[in-house]
Each structure stands twice: as structure tokens, then as C-alpha cells.
Amino acid sequence: MRTKTLALCLLLATSLFACKKSPVAADVTALELSTDTVYTSPQSRNLNLVYFVPNDLDTLPAYEKRLSELMLWTQNYVKQEMLRNGYPNKTFGMFADLSINRVKIITIRGTKPKSDYSYSSGAGNVQAEINAYFTAHPTEKTSDHTLVILPRYSFRPDGTPDGGPFFGLGRWCFALDYEGLDIKNLGKTDTEGNRFSVWFGGLVHELGHGLNLPHNCQKVSENATLGMALMWAGNGTLGKSNTFLTATDCAILNVNQIFNNDSKTYYGALNARVTRIHADYSATKSAIVLSGRFTSDTKVNSIVYYNDPNVNNEGVGANKDYNAVTWESKAIGTDSFYVEMPIADFKYKDASPYELRLKLVHDNGTVTQNSYAYKFVNALPVLEFSTKNEISKAGWSIAAFSSQQTTAVAANVIDNNLSTGWHSQWSVAPAASYPHFITIDLGQLKTLDGFTILNGDRRAIKDVDILYSTDGINFSLASTLQIPKLGSIQNFAFQAPLSFRYFKVLAKSSWDGEQFAQFAELGFYKN
Incomplete structure (x- = not known):
């Protein structure tokens, strides 16, 4: 496709930083350059590369050339790592004119000063203005993945650049440009080379986050052969010593939207x-x-x-x-x-x-x-989390509960449906507070070896007393436990087999520190 060169650059980003979000809209203007360039890509969807400039700054010298060379290097680096892990001819899509070694960078002039695009709270403002630009220029956004590079705001006394957002935020990632971000510094081990490795390695690391990758590190056996995992501390080694994508990284990238040349829908909901x-x-x-x-x-x-x-x-x-x-x-x-x-x-x-x-x-x-x-x-x-053969829940009932929400009743914890659950009452003031409990009646006396529980994704219970009874009146303490917030069924063995008809979970605290309680399912097993 033929386009006016509006901007340059796609990136990755550092793992030293955290993520935030917030929306604010504003008018934006693309800085148009005078040269017509033919950008093409074999991919149907490509990385959105944005160079975002606060209104009290300007672009840095030779940014298009510098960032283009680095992004083309990165595209090939990822391609080689994908090949090493068994995925030939796979890398992220990116518009480029290889005859002049340039990639398409959308340069957007922000409407606010750099103080409004700070590291700690400015990402939302940047996103809002870029989204406004994409709304006005819908053909410029070609995928769900966006790399945003901002020029450095200043230098610290030791020469280290400083600036705005530098982290992954969902399928967005942010990185920093400075005058030394130049491929000529790749592999150098002097002061400038070490600084480059940190900031360029950080960019590629954060790009990894923007391409759906979480952190992970190398296996012990990979230290000597493959070196440093990019999504661990590759921001200190990339270009200087062996730095690689793990097999898990490549498996996730293999199904990434901009690694595949097709028209199907990506990232949809599923069961x-x-x-x-x-x-x-x-x-x-x-x-x-x-x-x-x-x-x-x-x-x-x-x-x-x-x-x-x-x-x-x-x-x-x-x-x-x-x-x-x-x-x-x-x-x-x-x-x-x-x-x-x-x-x-x-x-x-x-x-x-x-x-x-x-x-x-x-x-x-x-x-x-x-x-x-x-x-x-x-x-x-x-390892104590193997799936247990739970006994049938036929004939079970809820004997008592401290409170329940009408849309998440206590009976849901014994309905064999992991997508339903119980939630303490909250919609009518005052909301129920700790302690919360549910008592289950098994219908008859049973001798069992342990219980299973699926904790809540939100309002998960934490510290609990487990009590049991034969008559539903006099209860004995079986154990005091902490139920991890994991989102999977967890097993808890009794110290010795217990005989009971009634079983009470008395929750005393939550993982989020609030007064609400929730869990999804409860079961029992015999070994």
C-alpha cells in the first residue's frame, strides 16, 4: 500500500515497570513528512507503531532511521527465536519499505505537555489521544496491538534518560526513545553500550508484554546454552549476550493476531x-x-x-x-x-x-x-492437587447460612456447577460482614477423608474454620485453614478420616480485605 510517511516505529518495552490505564480524549494531529514511501507487509494485521510527542517537546534527531533499524532487527530476532522453537516463518507483522530500511511510524503530536504524560499516571492520556487519532483515521489502525514510543523528557545527572510511560498495558506497550537508542550501540559493553542494552532490551521486553507475554525465566539447564530469557531480565543482556524467547513465549506468539496472515477473529470469549x-x-x-x-x-x-x-x-x-x-x-x-x-x-x-x-x-x-x-x-x-473422585451430592441440602445474595444463593455450592457460587448478602444495607458461614447437610452419616473447594475469583475467602457434626447442633473443629485464591478446585485432607453428617465452613477473612465472601463449590472424597 502507498501512504504518506506520517511517523515511524514499533516497539517492545522494559520489564522494570508496571501498568496502568485511564481514558481521556483530545484532538490530535499527525506530523506529515514530505517523502512518499511505499510501505508493505505480507501480514493482514500489523503492529501499530506510534511515536507520541508531548506538545512541549519535539521529535529526537534521526528517530525514524534509528527506530526503523532497531524494529527491523527486532522483527528478525523474533523470527529466529520462533524458528528455533519450531515455528518457521513466524514473526510480528509490520509495515516497512525494505528498499530504504524504514518501517511505518505514526507520529502524533500530543495536545498536552509532558507533565500530563508522566510515567505514573500519563498512559491513559496517551491512549486516549491515540485512540482519537485512530477514530479519525481508521485505516491507520491495523490490529489490536500498539507500541507507543515517547521521546525522553530529560537526562539524569549520570546521563540516564528519563521520561514517560514505559511498561505493558494489556495489548498496548510503551517505551522511551533517546539519542543513543541506535543500532550502532548494539553489542557494545562500554557505558553507552550498557545503557543501550537496558533501554533497547527494555523496549523489546515491553513489546513482549504488548504481544500477550507474561514474565518467565530460563530453566537452570538453559543458563549455559541459551542465556537470559527476554521476559525475565533480557533488558540487561539483549545484544550483548545470549538472550532468548522461551518455548512458552513462542507457543503464545504462535497464535498471536499479528503473527498470522488470516482473517479469523482473535481474542474472542470462549468456554x-x-x-x-x-x-x-x-x-x-x-x-x-x-x-x-x-x-x-x-x-x-x-x-x-x-x-x-x-x-x-x-x-x-x-x-x-x-x-x-x-x-x-x-x-x-x-x-x-x-x-x-x-x-x-x-x-x-x-x-x-x-x-x-x-x-x-x-x-x-x-x-x-x-x-x-x-x-x-x-x-x-x-503435590496434593490431583483431581479427587468426589462422592455424589445426591440428597445433600443447605442446613444453614449466615447470609446470601439472592442472585448467588448458598445452594449453588452443591449444585455441581463450577460457574455458579454463593456470595454473602451485599445489595441490602448494611451488607453482611465477617464471619460468614455455610452448613451442609449430607443427609446421612458418612466417613470421609477430605473435602474440595473452589474459591471465588473475587471476594475469595481466606482464613476459615472447618467444623463437623453428627446432629447439626454440636460441632467440633476439624481444622483451621487458609484457602488459597487460585481459581481451581483445591483438595484438603482431614488429619484422619472423619464421620459426620453436617459440615460447616466458617470464613473469618477475605483475600481482598473487604467484608464480602464468596466461593463456588464444595465436595468430599474418600481415598
Whole structure:
């Protein structure tokens, strides 16, 4: 296609920063340059590359040339990493004129000064103005993925550039341009080269986030052969030493909208879940072995496994997952998975708890997640989350509850439907507050080995007392527990088999610190 050169540049971004959002609209103007350039791409959808300039700044010298060369290098780097992981001729789409080594950059002059586009709170203002531009120029937006580069605002005393947003935010990512962001500095180890590696590596890292990639790190065995995972700390090594995309990264990119030349709809809603999982440690293989089944109304291409350690109580999840070590496997048939994860590839094998995030990578680019808790004891994994054969819920009823919301009643926790659940009463003031409880009547005396629970995605209960009774009047304490907020069915074994008819979950606190309580399903099992 033939276009007027409006701007330049697509990017990736650093992993040192966090994400935010907020919308504000404003008029925007594209800076038109005088040269006609022919930009083409073999892809039907391409990265939206935006150079966004606050109204009290200007573009930096040679930004189109510098950023074009770096973006073409990045496109090829990703292509080579995809090939290494078994995906030939796959990389992100980007409009370019290869005869002059330029990529299409949409340069937009903002309506506000740089103080309104700060790192901490300016991303929403930038997004709003870019969206306004795309609304006025709909053919300029060719995909759901947008890389925004802003010129640096200033230099610190040591020469380090400083500026606006620099992080991933959904399918948007932000990065910083400065005069030394030049391919001539790639691979240098002097002061300028080290600075370049941090900022360019950061750009590519954040681009990874904008292309749907979470953090993860290299396996122990990959340190010597492959080096540093880009989505861990590649912002300090890219261009200087081995820096790579993991197999999990490439499996997710393989189904990315701008990595595929087709017309299908990407990132649509779907229904999928893991229906059974078996987890065991094989002493013979010295590995964690996982297998199971899933159901999905959209094809699953890969299954990826993120093992995220909570080292020194750092937490797990977004921005606390840099040290998650990962594996990938292909779907077996249409509904099964299997993987072996050697424990020699785990860096942390102390008593730190782990969260296993098992993700189904669907053909439409959507990734769905199930999470499971485990830990290492004496350097060996203790895995207690395998699916249990629960007893039938026929004849069960709700004997009592502290409160319920009419749209999320207590009976939902025994309806065999994981998509429904109970929520404490909140719509009528005053809302019910802790403690909250539900008592289940099994209909007859049973001797059981443990219970299962699916905690809420929101308002998840945290600290609970588990009580049991034979008559529904006199209750004994079975245990005091903390129910992790994982979004998957969790198993809790009794210290010894218990005989009871009535079972009470007494919730005393929530994970979000608020007064509301919610969980989805409760069951029991016999070994």
C-alpha cells in the first residue's frame, strides 16, 4: 500500500515497570513528512507503531532511521527465536519499505505537555489521544496491538534518560526513545553500550508484554546454552549476550493476531477448563509429571506451565513472576495433556510455596488459566492437587447460612456447577460482614477423608474454620485453614478420616480485605 510517511516505529518495552490505564480524549494531529514511501507487509494485521510527542517537546534527531533499524532487527530476532522453537516463518507483522530500511511510524503530536504524560499516571492520556487519532483515521489502525514510543523528557545527572510511560498495558506497550537508542550501540559493553542494552532490551521486553507475554525465566539447564530469557531480565543482556524467547513465549506468539496472515477473529470469549489433573513426582525420572484432560469449545494448540515460586514471600502473579520457570507441551488429541518437568531445572527447591499456572493456549489467541498450589519439602515437590473422585451430592441440602445474595444463593455450592457460587448478602444495607458461614447437610452419616473447594475469583475467602457434626447442633473443629485464591478446585485432607453428617465452613477473612465472601463449590472424597 502507498501512504504518506506520517511517523515511524514499533516497539517492545522494559520489564522494570508496571501498568496502568485511564481514558481521556483530545484532538490530535499527525506530523506529515514530505517523502512518499511505499510501505508493505505480507501480514493482514500489523503492529501499530506510534511515536507520541508531548506538545512541549519535539521529535529526537534521526528517530525514524534509528527506530526503523532497531524494529527491523527486532522483527528478525523474533523470527529466529520462533524458528528455533519450531515455528518457521513466524514473526510480528509490520509495515516497512525494505528498499530504504524504514518501517511505518505514526507520529502524533500530543495536545498536552509532558507533565500530563508522566510515567505514573500519563498512559491513559496517551491512549486516549491515540485512540482519537485512530477514530479519525481508521485505516491507520491495523490490529489490536500498539507500541507507543515517547521521546525522553530529560537526562539524569549520570546521563540516564528519563521520561514517560514505559511498561505493558494489556495489548498496548510503551517505551522511551533517546539519542543513543541506535543500532550502532548494539553489542557494545562500554557505558553507552550498557545503557543501550537496558533501554533497547527494555523496549523489546515491553513489546513482549504488548504481544500477550507474561514474565518467565530460563530453566537452570538453559543458563549455559541459551542465556537470559527476554521476559525475565533480557533488558540487561539483549545484544550483548545470549538472550532468548522461551518455548512458552513462542507457543503464545504462535497464535498471536499479528503473527498470522488470516482473517479469523482473535481474542474472542470462549468456554474452557481443566476437568481432571494428575500430579506426581517420579523418582525414576526425577521430575514432576503432570497429565490430565480439558474441555474447550475452541481448539487448544499448546499447554504452557508456569511454576512461580513465592521466594521470601515476594508474592506470585503479575510483576512478581519474573522467576517463574516454564514448560510447554502440545495438546494430545482434542482434550488431553502430558508434561515432565525435571526438578534439576528448578532454581528454588527450599520451602517456598509455588503456584502452578497451567494455561491452555487456544487457536484464536486467547489463553485460559488454571492455578494450583504446591511446595518443595527437603528439595522434593509435594503435590496434593490431583483431581479427587468426589462422592455424589445426591440428597445433600443447605442446613444453614449466615447470609446470601439472592442472585448467588448458598445452594449453588452443591449444585455441581463450577460457574455458579454463593456470595454473602451485599445489595441490602448494611451488607453482611465477617464471619460468614455455610452448613451442609449430607443427609446421612458418612466417613470421609477430605473435602474440595473452589474459591471465588473475587471476594475469595481466606482464613476459615472447618467444623463437623453428627446432629447439626454440636460441632467440633476439624481444622483451621487458609484457602488459597487460585481459581481451581483445591483438595484438603482431614488429619484422619472423619464421620459426620453436617459440615460447616466458617470464613473469618477475605483475600481482598473487604467484608464480602464468596466461593463456588464444595465436595468430599474418600481415598
